[in-house]
Amino acid sequence: MLSVSLAGAKLQNPTVLASGVLGTTGASLIRVAKEGAGAVTTKSISLEARKGHPTPVITTFDAGMINAVGLSNPGIKDFLPELEAAVKGSPSPVIASIFASTIEEFGELAKEVSQAKPSLIELNISCPNVNDEFGRPFACDAVSSSEVVKAAKKGTAIPLFVKLSPNVANIGAIAQAVEKAGADGITAINTVGPGMQINIEAAMPVLTNKVGGVSGPAIKPVAVRCVYDIYKATKLPIIGTGGVTNARDAIEMVMAGATAVGIGSAVYYGGVEVFSEIPKGMREFMESEGYSKIEKMRGIAHEE
Numbered sequence: 384m385l386s387v388s389l390a391g392a393k394l395q396n397p398t399v400l401a402s403g404v405l406g407t408t409g410a411s412l413i414r415v416a417k418e419g420a421g422a423v424t425t426k427s428i429s430l431e432a433r434k435g436h437p438t439p440v441i442t443t444f445d446a447g448m449i450n451a452v453g454l455s456n457p458g459i460k461d462f463l464p465e466l467e468a469a470v471k472g473s474p475s476p477v478i479a480s481i482f483a484s485t486i487e488e489f490g491e492l493a494k495e496v497s498q499a500k501p502s503l504i505e506l507n508i509s510c511p512n513v514n515d516e517f518g519r520p521f522a523c524d525a526v527s528s529s530e531v532v533k534a535a536k537k538g539t540a541i542p543l544f545v546k547l548s549p550n551v552a553n554i555g556a557i558a559q560a561v562e563k564a565g566a567d568g569i570t571a572i573n574t575v576g577p578g579m580q581i582n583i584e585a586a587m588p589v590l591t592n593k594v595g596g597v598s599g600p601a602i603k604p605v606a607v608r609c610v611y612d613i614y615k616a617t618k619l620p621i622i623g624t625g626g627v628t629n630a631r632d633a634i635e636m637v638m639a640g641a642t643a644v645g646i647g648s649a650v651y652y653g654g655v656e657v658f659s660e661i662p663k664g665m666r667e668f669m670e671s672e673g674y675s676k677i678e679k680m681r682g683i684a685h686e687e
């Protein structure tokens with residue numbers, strides 16, 4: 384009833400652990416998969432190790448959170464054994480997220496990460512720290528986005544998902560560009576903003592980095608609209624991500640056109656149990672509303 388396929392990867396249910404949350408070791412990825420996640424995504428990995436921003440890097444507000452983790456990671460060489468362990472031990476497909484600061488590096492990294500044989504590779508071109516030569520995320524420009532896809536395709540035969548940013552005028556046009564360049568799917572969205580929170584007693588921003596990406600329930604309506612626009616613009620499978628905390632949110636994403644549903648911040652609120660609770664709630668909703676399988680709901684909000 385809930386199984387889906389993402390460019391050949393088979394998921395028992397549509398939930399996917401989003402990149403950057405718990406995906407830092409092989410053991411944590413396996414744990415989330417065993418909790419019921421349909422697929423798990425690693426934290427974004429770069430060629431060289433990165434320290435990230437000084438703490439505090441996360442702050443919360445009533446409808447979400449703001450993070451400026453800054454893509455800290457051990458670099459591909461040290462992460463490969465973790466990824467290999469995850470691929471070996473995870474009952475669900477593993478998605479390897481990678482990022483680079485040049486187009487050529489994306490190609491090199493795609494090749495490196497393929498050694499561990501993840502089911503899919505996610506190209507993170509949308510983090511506020513992943514900039515092109517003009518200091519913008521690659522995902523803000525259709526030409527840069529498609530060049531990243533072409534470079535990565537040269538480095539690997541593993542299907543490529545491209546993670547897009549909501550912070551653009553026309554996300555459908557970017558999606559079409561990466562589809563034309565040969566992408567196999569889209570993950571949308573990365574964080575919104577950047578945003579800022581001020582500690583009014585201290586009269587200064589809470590985060591050392593001052594600003595960070597906004598995630599959680601506050602961004603769900605933006606994420607649903609982006610998924611809707613991408614579904615309309617392309618034929619690619621979409622991992623709809625942003626503000627999903629319960630089964631109703633996940634169903635909204637599917638009705639907008641998502642094949643699978645990414646979950647990040649909700650893990651901070653509800654624990655890893657969300658990966659069993661959301662599929663259970665989806666099943667209950669489908670039974671009570673008479674949907675025999677998930678495909679019957681996918682993109683249904685587009686029908687007039």
Ligand SMILES: Cc1cc2nc3c(=O)[nH]c(=O)nc-3n(C[C@H](O)[C@H](O)[C@H](O)COP(=O)(O)O)c2cc1C
Pocket residue numbers: 401402403404426427441448450452454480507510546572573574597598599600602624625626627645646647648649
């Ligand atoms: C603490 C934190 C770290 C994140 N790190 C990454 C990352 O390394 N790579 C990436 O593509 N997205 C990263 N994200 C973005 C999430 O994968 C996701 O796209 C975004 O948070 C929206 O989903 P959510 O509202 O379910 O969290 C991060 C998000 C958070 C909250």
